[in-house]
Amino acid sequence: MNYWVLSGIVVMIGGFTLRLNALIVVALAALVTGLAAGLDPAAIISAFGKAFNDTRYVSVVWIVLPVIGLMERRGLQERARSLIEGMSGATLPRLLTGYLLLRQLTAALGLTSVAGHAQTVRPLLAPMAVAAAQPQDEDEAERIKAFAAGTDNVGLFFGEDIFIAIGSILLMKGFMEQNGIVLSPFDLSVWAIPTAIAAFAIHGFRIWRMGRASR
């Protein structure tokens, strides 16, 4: 067994931990792995070039950007904001649960940038959550704001993989295909649904408990 071929994995862990440019880290990991397997540099470049060409469909996802850009130019983010503003006056659990659902559903449609920390959490969700909860002190207000930001992340992460044209789905398809297993993006995105439901249930339960504690 040639254990040196694992050095590429070490390069990846080290490079990403040190926050080096991710593209350089991946290229270096490929080079180190190939060298350890006894390939010459030209053969490694060719192998990587062939794989890059064979997996071009992974980057095809970006063809959706002109459509999303057009919708944003015509007020999509503003519309999402007024939907959230429409929840003002709601209790804390209703506000956060409604936001979580909205974030999961829009992400599942590929609209990952319609909401977010800069777009909706800081200007709307966090102040509305604090207003609804009426915290006793500064520390409790901090916890509510942090929880609002966490709600946005949970909604995004466990909604977006239901959309077929998202980077992670096609990365999985591409990586598996390079290892001889052909999958369709649709098969992969369907399996994101059980976890999406579980995420809504678990985070929703925490929101409900928070509402009871603040009463």
Add this chain to the structure above:
Amino acid sequence: MIGLTQVYILAGITFAAFALLSAQDSANPKRWGNAAFWALLALSMLAGDRLGDFANGVLVLALVGIAGLGGLGRGTDRSEPAQREVEAARHGNRLFLLALVIPLTALAGTLGFKYLPALVDPKNVTLVSLALGVILALSIGMVWLRTGPAEPLHEGRRLMDAVGWAAILPQMLASLGAVFALAGVGAVVGDLMSAVIPDGSRLAAVIAYGLGMALFTMVMGNAFAAFPVMTAAIGLPLLIGQHHGDPAVVAAIGMLAGFCGTLMTPMAANFNVVPAALLELKDRNAVVKAQIPTALPLLAVNIALIWLLAF
């Protein structure tokens, strides 16, 4: 027959348009870097099959070089917030309907084109349907909102600039899979793992895979990067190879186990540290702390789901 070739032509034209618009964007100090990066990607989409393996590899090195030397910048945003408010009030929730066109077309095409194998390549129905959905949504949008192709392309360029070089990270990581396969990484790690994981224990392998995805994501701050590592190490040799697990379940839910790791690490700065700064929180790890009680049970659920659904 319509297949990936036509999808790549559409993608090539889109990236070429981004490159041209970047070159004209004098407000971007690094406009030539942006233009070169998207032009190279357009070249890959349009002519990759004619370049040959080595030239494609050199193209990748050029992309990595431009990005690694900080050659990409952010262009201008041409739209006015006040104008967007007016538009939002006028169109209301119908804007979301336009957003539904792409996923609905992709879904309908994926299910329907299977019965038309002469028309659409059966292996790539989803990607062809996605491209059709984009063309359809764009056509409806241009007629409904009375605009030409310039506006969507400009706005697409603005969003592309925001994504930057990270746009090709998933494709790079997928390509890394080929080098791992060529070097036999999976076989070596599978051999190592069989020494650690109790002989033939499927449950132990599933737990090691799910926990490994989350842990590596926490260390690297990126589930995309953890995926090739853990899939080469445990997913492919043990779960799929030895225990004959369903590859779609192993991959899809494994990635989501990684996302649970993303919730628990300050290394994923965009999601966890930047918002703490935006909200002016005293504790920069406050968001991570708020997320851990959701992430841990959800990780357990993901591991259970792999165990239940993959075999």
